[in-house]
Amino acid sequence: MAYDFDLFVIGGGSAGVRCARIAAGHGARVGVAEERFWGGTCVNVGCVPKKLMVNAAEYAGWAEEAAGFGWEMEVKGFSLAKLAAARDAEVQRLSGIYGRLLGNAGVTSFDARATFVDAHTLDVGGKRVTAEKIVIAVGGRAVRPEIPGAELGMLSDDVFTLQEVPKRLVVVGAGYIALEFACVFRALGAEVDVVYRADLPLRGFDQDIREALKDALEAQGIRLHAGQVPARLDRQGDHLRLALLGGAVLEGEAVLFATGREPNTAGLNLTAAKVECTAKGAIEVDAEHRTTAPNIFAIGDVTDRLNLTPMATAVGHALADTLFGNNPRRASYENVPTAVFTSPPIGTVGLTEADAAARGPVDIYVTRFTPMRHTLSKREGRKTLMKLVVCQRTRKVLGAHMLGEDAGEIMQGIGIAVAAGLTKEDFDRTIGIHPTAAEEFVTMRTRTRVAGVEAKAAE
Structure with a gap:
């Protein structure tokens, strides 16, 4: 039969827009439906506006440090309303770019919700459209914990509606979203409490990084409540009271729940x-991102594999090349560099020490120091930690981890080296750029410890 489109993409976020645009460039007839905002979570209520807030928060620390470098500065205050207006204007500009990219590529866009009628037919805002192939790229959504009064708390989307900095903020969760906002609002002047179940923040990250981040958070005055579980949330006057299972109660003007996200599949009629x-609740896909319906694919956070915007974009591009570009290929989920914009920030790529040690013996190199920016200012909690995880057998660098200034910027370059499979000797022969923090990655010569010997002996 003749279809209206060769490809129809449900979702106008990073993954969906890239897939649609590239497919159209290969000559396919493409349609895209987006019910909320073009650019998806990342552009509108995620990475982009969050990073703008991180940037704003950094000025407080820089102003504090300036006296150590001879500057006399007077800080007169901060207006979240002014930042919000500038931030939202930039977000609107970027969101518009996504729409124009699709139009310039010849893609037909629908500002509407799309739901399935059958494997080749969609209801798009009340209109039936058919497509030979369909890609689901609807992303994920933040969820509240199932406790009484949870509706009184904010989700991450709600942070971007605030016009004033809360005097006291309680953050529930210790993933990257929770900790990034905790650091932002602490720098902007709020008292911040962070409640989480584990013994350390950032579950899944390298142990040394987790321990160093805990110290850094406490040094800037963030109160950590490890091993705690929220029981209920109540309003008392102009404050909220968060009761914990152990009996403790935390009060704040606002409570942010950042305890997880789930695939945004509700109502699609899958x-x-x-x-x-x-x-x-994640859509099941094979290695080619094909679902249990042969003509339907799913990409991005809706598959709950590696929920990062650049990963979703890469998968969308690869899928379009595979389906319409006569260039079958996959985007690799291994050695994906990423950053956490806490204060200080974190950059990481490859295996943690624990994961690498489970495969066999590894050499661990760790360095800790105070970066030059803070040697004169004496600002608390601004230590840098860098770490390399090296396979003893092959000498390949299996993982690189950093907490410290510019970690995200530095890790992008280190990520190339790790993805290319370079060895510790390749790092060692590289001349460092002096004086920088980054040079430490190529000057670590003394092994800190060996891990994974027991795992090797058990083989």
Whole structure:
């Protein structure tokens, strides 16, 4: 049969827009539907506006440090309302760019919700459209914990509606979203409490990084409540009271729940297309990102594999090349560099020490120091930690981890080296750029410890 489109993409975020645009460039007839905002979570209520707030928060520390370098500065205060207006204007500009990119590529865009009628038919804002192939790229959404009064708390999207900095903020969760906002609002003047179940923040990250971040958070005055579970949230006058299972109570003007996200599949009518989901609600896909329906694919956070914007974009591009560009390929989920914009920030790529040690013996190199920016200012909590995880057998650098100034910028370059499979000797023969923090990655010569010997002996 003749279809209206060769490809129809549900979702106008990073993954969906890239897939649609590249497919159209290969000559496909492409349609895209987006019900909320073009650019998705990242551009509108995620990475972009968050990073603008991180940038704003950094000025407080820089002003504090300036006296150590001879500057006399007077800080007169901060207006979240002014920042919000500038931030939102930039977000609107970027969101518009996504729409224009699709139009320039010849893609037909629909500002509407799309739901399945069958495997080849969609209801798009009340209109039936058909497509030979369909890509689901609807992303994920923040969820509240299932406790009484949870509706009184904010989710990450709600942070971008604030016009004033809360005097006291309680953050529930210790993932990257929770900790980034905790650091932002602490720098902007709020008292901040962070509540989480584990013994250390950032579950899944390298142990040394987690321990160093804990110290850094406490040094800037963030109160950490490890091993705690929220029980209920109540309003008392102009304050909220968060009760914990152990009996403790925390009060604040605002409570932010950053305890997780889930795939945004509700209401898509996936059963009509015979598309199946995992027990956690993520759409099941194979290595080619094909769902249980042969003509339907899913990419990005809706698959809950590696929920990062650049990863979703890379997968969308690869899928378009595979389906319409006569260039079958996959985007690799291994050695993906990433950053956490806490204060100080974190950059990481490759395996943690624990994961690498489970495969066999590894050499661990760790260095800790105070970066030059802080040697004169004596600002608390601004230590840098760098770490390399090296396979003893092959000498390949399996992982690189950093907490410190410019970690994200530095890790992008280190990520190339790790993805290319370079060895410790390749790092050692590289001349460092002096004086920088980054040079430490190529000057670490003394092994800190060996890990994974027991794992090797058990083989």
